[in-house]
Amino acid sequence: xxxxxxxxxxxxxxxxxxxxxxxxxxxxxxxxxxxxxxxxxxxxxxxxxxxxxxxxxxxxxxxxxxxxxxxxxxxxxxxxxxxxxxxxxxxxxxxxxxxxxxxxxxxxxxxxxxxxxxxxxxxxxxxxxxxxxxxxxxxxxxxxxxxxxxxxxxxxxxxxxxxxxxxxxxxxxxxxxxxxxxxxxxxxxxxxxxxxxxxxxxxxxxxxxxxxxxxxxxxxxxxxxxxxxxxxxxxxxxxxxxxxxxxxxxxxxxxxxxxxxxxxxxxxxxxxxxxxxxxxxxxxxxxxxxxxxxxxxxxxxxxxxxxxxxxxxxxxxxxxxxxxxxxxxxxxxxxxxxxxxxxxxxxxxxxxxxxxxxxxxxxxxxxxxxxxxxxxxxxxxxxxxxxxxxxxxxxxxxxxxxxxxxxxxxxxxxxxxxxxxxxxxxxxxxxxxxxxxxxxxxxxxxxxxxxxxxxxxxxxxxxxxxxxxxxxxxxxxxxxxxxxxxxxxxxxxxxxxxxxxxxxxxxxxxxxxxxxxxxxxxxxxxxxxxxxxxxxxxxxxxxxxxxxxxxxxxxxxxxxxxxxxxxxxxxxxxxxxxxxxxxxxxxxxxxxxxxxxxxxxxxxxxxxxxxxxxxxxxxxxxxxxxxxxxxxxxxxxxxxxxxxxxxxxxxxxxxxxxxxxxxxxxxxxxxxxxxxxxxxxxxxxxxxxxxxxxxxxxxxxxxxxxxxxxxxxxxxx
Numbered sequence: 001x002x003x004x005x006x007x008x009x010x011x012x013x014x015x016x017x018x019x020x021x022x023x024x025x026x027x028x029x030x031x032x033x034x035x036x037x038x039x040x041x042x043x044x045x046x047x048x049x050x051x052x053x054x055x056x057x058x059x060x061x062x063x064x065x066x067x068x069x070x071x072x073x074x075x076x077x078x079x080x081x082x083x084x085x086x087x088x089x090x091x092x093x094x095x096x097x098x099x100x101x102x103x104x105x106x107x108x109x110x111x112x113x114x115x116x117x118x119x120x121x122x123x124x125x126x127x128x129x130x131x132x133x134x135x136x137x138x139x140x141x142x143x144x145x146x147x148x149x150x151x152x153x154x155x156x157x158x159x160x161x162x163x164x165x166x167x168x169x170x171x172x173x174x175x176x177x178x179x180x181x182x183x184x185x186x187x188x189x190x191x192x193x194x195x196x197x198x199x200x201x202x203x204x205x206x207x208x209x210x211x212x213x214x215x216x217x218x219x220x221x222x223x224x225x226x227x228x229x230x231x232x233x234x235x236x237x238x239x240x241x242x243x244x245x246x247x248x249x250x251x252x253x254x255x256x257x258x259x260x261x262x263x264x265x266x267x268x269x270x271x272x273x274x275x276x277x278x279x280x281x282x283x284x285x286x287x288x289x290x291x292x293x294x295x296x297x298x299x300x301x302x303x304x305x306x307x308x309x310x311x312x313x314x315x316x317x318x319x320x321x322x323x324x325x326x327x328x329x330x331x332x333x334x335x336x337x338x339x340x341x342x343x344x345x346x347x348x349x350x351x352x353x354x355x356x357x358x359x360x361x362x363x364x365x366x367x368x369x370x371x372x373x374x375x376x377x378x379x380x381x382x383x384x385x386x387x388x389x390x391x392x393x394x395x396x397x398x399x400x401x402x403x404x405x406x407x408x409x410x411x412x413x414x415x416x417x418x419x420x421x422x423x424x425x426x427x428x429x430x431x432x433x434x435x436x437x438x439x440x441x442x443x444x445x446x447x448x449x450x451x452x453x454x455x456x457x458x459x460x461x462x463x464x465x466x467x468x469x470x471x472x473x474x475x476x477x478x479x480x481x482x483x484x485x486x487x488x489x490x491x492x493x494x495x496x497x498x499x500x501x502x503x504x505x506x507x508x509x510x511x512x513x514x515x516x517x518x519x520x521x522x523x524x525x526x527x528x529x530x531x532x533x534x535x536x537x538x539x540x541x542x543x544x545x546x547x548x549x550x551x552x553x554x555x556x557x558x559x560x561x562x563x564x565x566x567x568x569x570x571x572x573x574x575x576x577x578x579x580x581x582x583x584x585x586x587x588x589x590x591x592x593x594x595x596x597x598x599x600x601x602x603x604x605x606x607x608x609x610x611x612x613x614x615x616x617x618x619x620x621x622x623x624x625x626x627x628x629x630x631x632x633x634x635x636x637x638x639x640x641x642x643x644x645x646x647x648x649x650x651x652x653x654x655x656x657x658x659x660x661x662x663x664x665x666x667x668x669x670x671x672x673x674x675x676x677x678x679x680x681x682x683x684x685x686x687x688x689x690x691x692x693x694x695x696x697x698x699x700x701x702x703x704x705x706x707x708x709x710x711x712x713x714x715x716x717x
Contacts, residue, residue, distance in 0.1 A: 065094070065137040067145075071165055071179035073098060073105045075134060078118025079126045080110035080369060082396035082403070084677050085614035086126035087212045090134050092610055093127075096204040097138025097196060099162040100178070107212060110368075110393030112375045120370035120404060122502060124576040124675030127610055131673050135196045143194045148181045199608070199669045206669070208613035213395060223394045225352035225367040230422040233354065234262070235277040236415050237284040239270040240431065244498065244640030246291040255286035264418050271415055273423065296639025298497050303441045304339050307465040310495040311485030314462055318472035319481040326458030326479030330449025333458070334521050338446070338514040339702040340466070340685070342498060342635035343439040343628075344644070346652055349397025350432040355412035356422040363390045366409040369399045374406045378413045389413075400625075401502030405437055430645040437501030438635055440488045442466025444514035448477075454526035456537055461515070463487075465495060467507030470575050470682075474544065475519065475537040498637060504622075505678035508575045509629060509685060513703060516571040516686030521699065530570050530690065531557050543605055543668075544579045548572055550664050551581040551603035565590065566598075567695025571683040576675025578606040582623075582683045584659070586691040590714055593707035595631060595692060597657065603664040604679060607671035615676050619663050622680025627653040630685045634704050 066074045075094050081087040091105040098105075108114055110121075118130075142162065149167040150157045153174045161168050168175040216222040239251065251270055253263045261274040261283035270287070274280040298306045327333075353366040362384060368374050371391040379386045396403060412425040427435070442465040449458030459473050459480035467487025473480050486495045488506045503509075523533035531552050538545040551570075552558070560568055565587055572581045585599040600623055609615050632651040636643040644650040689700045698713045 065141050067098075067141060067178055067182055069179055069183045071100075071104065071177060073100055074108060075105065075137070076108045076111075076115040077130055077134070078110065078112075078115045078372060079121040079130055080371065080393045080396060081213055082121065082369065082399040084121075084126060085211060085611065085617065086121070086130070088209060088614060089127045089131060089610040091212055092204055092209055093131050093134045094138045096202060097135050098142050098165070098178075100165040102204060102209055104165065110371045111390075112371050112392075113390045117372050120373060121399070122369060122401060122404065124578070124677045124679075127673050128577060128675050131610065132196075136194070139196045140191050140194045143191050144189045145178055145181055147189070147191075149176050152176055152181065202669075205608070205610050206612070208611055211614070217395070224349055224397055225354060225365050225394050226349070226424070226426045228354040228365045228394065228424070230354065230356055233422040233424055234273040234275060234415075234419060235280050236271045236273050236411070236423050236425045237277070237280040238272075238411060238425070239284065239287055239289060240434065241291055242641070243293055244434075244642070245294040246640065249290040249292055251290075252288040255288070256283040259283040259286065262419070264415060266414060266418055269411065269414060271411070273415065273419055277426075294640060296641065299638045300341060300441075300634070300636045300643075303341075303497070304443050306497070307441065307443050307486070307495060311464045314483035314485040315468075317468045317482040317484050321477075321479035323458065323460055323479055323481055326449055326477075329451050329457040329479070331452045332450045332525050333447065334449070334518065334525055335445075335447045336518060336521065336699075336701060338444040338510075338517060340442050340510050340513065340629075341703065342441045342500075342637070343503060343633045344433055344436045344635055344650060345398070345400045345402030345438075345503060346628075346633070346647075346650065347396075347398030347400060347402060347432075350427040350429060351403065351408035351435070352424075352426045353406075353409040353412035354422060354424045355409070355416035357413075357417045357420070360384075361388050361390065362413055362417065363392065364409050364413055365392045365394060366406060366412075367396050367399075367403055368393055368406050368409060369396070369401070369403045370406065373404075374409050377406060377410060381410055382413060382417055400504050401506065402436060404502060405499075407435060429647070433635075433645040433650065434642050435499075437499045439503030439506075439509070439629070440465050440467070440496055440500040442510045444510065446514060446518045448518060448522055450522060450526055454528055454533075456522060461511075463507075463511060463514070466510035469505075469507035469511070470573070471507065471511040471515075473515070474541055474574060475534070476540050477537070497639070498635070498642070504625065505575045505682050508573065508678070508682045509626075512571070512573040512682045513685035513689070516573065516683065517689050517699070517701070520569075520571075520686070520690045520693065524693075534570070534572060544572060544574065544581070547579045547603045547605045547666060548581040550666060551583050551601055554603065554662060554664050555583040555601040557583060560585075562694075565695055567691040567693065569687045569689070569691025569694060571686040571690060573679065573682040573686075575679045575682055578604060578674045578676060578679035580604045580679040580683055582687045584687050584691045586688060586695060588692055588695045588710065590696065593710035593712075593714065595688065595705060595707075595710065597627065597659040597688060597691075599660045599662070600687070601662045601664070602680060603666065604676075605666035605668050605671075605674075606676045606679070607674040608669050609665055609667070610673055612665060615665055616663055618676045619665075619680045620661050622678070623661055623684060624653055624658060626681040626684025627657055627688075628704075630688050630704060631657070632704050632706060634706070 087107045095102040095105050146157050153169045155169040165178040261272045264271045272280045272283040355364045371393045375389045375391045379389045408425045415423040444463045447460040451457045456477045459477040461482045464485045468484035472482045488500050523530045569584045582602045587596045685703050693699050
């Protein structure tokens with residue numbers, strides 16, 4: 001393996017925004033090639049109870065690759081594009097296996113009527129899992145086309161060569177294009193166990209290409225759910241409770257009805273509809289509603305005590321050796337408790353949907369990471385057969401795990417059916433914050449020990465409320481135990497007073513923060529350099545060791561020079577098969593408590609890199625987003641009242657915060673592509689906390705590290 005810095009940029013994608021209508025698609029399956037391939041085995045390894053619905057998984061073929069008579073290739077996949085670049089990597093993988101130009105591949109995503117079933121876009125699986133499916137489809141299609149060409153050219157398959165969608169008989173000189181092979185024919189063939197290309201044979205994968213969605217997005221042509229407009233469409237504004245848990249006692253809508261807006265009532269749903277959103281908004285303000293509000297029993301200060309109190313008996317996630325033996329061997333014991341607050345997704349695009357009910361069929365355009373689950377939810381709520389509901393997912397303006405719940409789509413569908421007209425629901429920023437499923441607040445307690453030689457011999461890790469993903473230890477410690485009590489995917493009833501859910505590497509940001517801060521503390525206690533200490537305990541994880549060494553070399557860790565008020569930090573982490581090591585230089589203003597991150601070097605090993613430029617975008621984006629949960633992002637609440645409902649109090653990272661970011665992508669082509677969207681963010685909290693300690697001698701144990709918290713820690717010494 002070796003680190004690489006950049007890759008050559010490819011040519012812009014032609015016709016990147018092209019898409020087929022359903023009628024167009026099924027029209028060309030006559031004069032075209034339809035390749036069906038099974039994804040059951042791959043998807044089964046990734047299933048979760050929430051996404052997996054046995055009745056909806058196909059039993060045989062569940063994905064489609066279409067090669068048209070015009071030679072263009074369309075790949076239909078059930079995942080969605082929310083900025084992560086899956087549309088581009090899928091096209092690049094397919095072009096590679098088919099031996100066609102990247103620019104000749106179109107990708108349609110997240111349409112329940114045109115794409116195979118998929119549980120949702122999450123867990124960095126679009127390339128890691130679906131990329132393998134796309135490659136298998138391309139390999140199968142290529143093999144089928146070679147069979148067809150052999151029959152037409154009357155030549156053995158072994159003598160045929162494929163280049164840019166043209167098959168040539170190298171001996172006879174005859175040639176035929178993919179387009180010519182499929183013209184005026186409907187062909188369905190299935191071949192089993194067709195291998196994908198060996199790594200050495202890859203020619204397109206590994207080279208940077210311009211994103212398929214790039215031109216549309218920078219020119220403003222890209223369509224999001226809120227951009228969909230239909231004839232006669234009504235804009236909806238919905239009556240919302242003042243706090244979570246509030247019960248509606250009464251609602252006087254008489255004044256609203258006099259404005260010319262239409263008031264719709266359906267059980268717990270009261271909405272005002274009008275062709276103009278501002279008129280609907282004004283009418284909504286005229287509704288006089290009374291609520292019973294629950295008493296506030298916990299807030300953002302008492303939440304940590306609450307989580308520990310409410311946590312059930314911890315479950316053992318991983319263990320080895322004997323804690324009792326570790327206690328005997330330990331010459332020094334280091335204990336600490338780490339805290340992190342609730343964090344909002346704060347995506348640029350708020351939850352949006354447009355629904356139209358026509359001829360007994362509901363069509364919903366939704367900003368969602370889970371179009372197929374939405375289809376089932378809408379069908380169930382409206383009493384429709386699933387095939388009578390179509391969900392179309394345009395581009396998403398950010399999701400980060402927060403667009404898996406689909407309340408806005410349900411609201412639009414219910415209202416469209418009641419009103420008899422298309423209805424648009426676009427949440428305000430206040431609604432977005434109020435109904436968000438936050439990254440859970442959490443408490444992590446760690447007790448660890450060193451022997452006389454400075455070797456870690458004891459590790460006892462217990463997390464409350466945050467979940468156990470990547471909580472287990474990967475450093476070499478003979479006596480260790482990892483336990484978890486509740487998390488983002490559920491947990492004890494009442495454990496979390498606010499709704500929680502997946503947020504960029506669920507659980508892993510919390511667990512990595514605690515683990516890497518504690519490893520840093522142990523290194524200090526042992527009197528060993530932080531990088532040397534980690535390398536010493538990574539003998540059994542050579543891949544992570546290589547990533548850390550690459551980061552240290554690029555950062556110049558061994559030759560760094562320290563100035564007053566400046567500190568250096570390091571942190572490692574792993575998630576969804578990707579390993580990351582980061583180093584930082586920070587400055588701390590001891591008067592204001594302000595932390596300024598000056599430089600970050602990030603190294604990452606994600607196996608085979610499909611699109612280096614896309615990987616770099618994910619790496620830099622994850623670092624930037626990580627600065628938010630590290631330095632400023634925190635949801636304040638009191639009982640069911642979410643106090644932060646806009647960006648005046650909920651502070652996101654700013655461009656002025658950004659440090660110099662240097663990246664190293666490890667070349668590891670022999671390992672299949674791993675997760676890229678989430679590993680870059682997981683180390684940032686610990687990274688900055690460790691650098692702050694180096695600068696000030698003060699250990700920050702709670703995220704975010706706001707100026708007020710830094711000043712308070714400094715005052716305590």
